[in-house]
Amino acid sequence: MYNISSELTMLNQKYGLVGFKQKDGYVFYGDLKLNHKYNGIVLQNDLYISMFVPFLYPNELPIVKDITKKIDCTFHKNKNDILCLACDAEMFLDLKTRKNVTISDFIERYLLPYLYSYTYYKKCGEVPFGDREHGAVGIIDFYKSYFNLANRSTALQFLEYISLKKYRGHNLCPCGSGKKIRNCHGIDLINLIKKIGINNVYNDYNMCLEEINYTKQLDKRKKC
Ligand SMILES: [Zn+2]
Ligand SMILES: [Zn+2]
Numbered sequence: 008m009y010n011i012s013s014e015l016t017m018l019n020q021k022y023g024l025v026g027f028k029q030k031d032g033y034v035f036y037g038d039l040k041l042n043h044k045y046n047g048i049v050l051q052n053d054l055y056i057s058m059f060v061p062f063l064y065p066n067e068l069p070i071v072k073d074i075t076k077k078i079d080c081t082f083h084k085n086k087n088d089i090l091c092l093a094c095d096a097e098m099f100l101d102l103k104t105r106k107n108v109t110i111s112d113f114i115e116r117y118l119l120p121y122l123y124s125y126t127y128y129k130k131c132g133e134v135p136f137g138d139r140e141h142g143a144v145g146i147i148d149f150y151k152s153y154f155n156l157a158n159r160s161t162a163l164q165f166l167e168y169i170s171l172k173k174y175r176g177h178n179l180c181p182c183g184s185g186k187k188i189r190n191c192h193g194i195d196l197i198n199l200i201k202k203i204g205i206n207n208v209y210n211d212y213n214m215c216l217e218e219i220n221y222t223k224q225l226d227k228r229k230k231c
């Protein structure tokens with residue numbers, strides 16, 4: 008298990024974050040500073056955040072809040088001013104398969120690029136690197152590209168299969184090829200479950216269903 012306390016001093020010195028131990032993890036507060044260069048462009052900014060890091064990190068992901076509501080609603084942001092840093096499955100896939108993963112890894116790979124991306128977006132009106140759509144569509148697009156599928160509805164069928172059915176090699180593959188799953192997407196599917204955990208896929212599936220039902224009821228989806 009990863010030991011958060013060993014990183015407390017460094018997180019304070021390097022990022023100005025002060026951590027407090029709580030029941031299920033640590034809460035950090037601080038004014039995160041951005042001074043990054045990408046493609047020759049240097050951008051500076053700061054963001055006052057709270058960051059909850061569960062003791063179970065990286066099997067559970069940190070939650071970062073924009074305390075002063077600086078990030079506007081047109082950018083990636085979830086309910087309660089929680090930053091939408093990336094698709095959960097993508098972060099799990101990355102962080103859980105890294106050796107000796109730290110909170111610094113999370114900050115460097117997700118938090119600072121997010122702040123850079125936002126700062127760039129405010130300045131130039133577009134994001135500097137590839138961007139997923141917000142919410143369910145972004146989640147579905149992740150599975151679509153992971154399994155190399157032709158469309159989003161097939162990706163949703165994969166989510167449904169993993170979440171609700173027990174893997175059986177002789178079942179027909181959810182991609183619709185007509186082949187048995189073990190002769191088609193079976194290995195990719197087993198690998199994904201092994202890497203990110205069935206519960207996390209299940210959470211993604213539920214989030215997608217919730218949002219799809221919600222958008223059916225309302226013409227316009229409110230972002231924040
Ligand atoms: Zn988003
Ligand atoms: Zn298949």
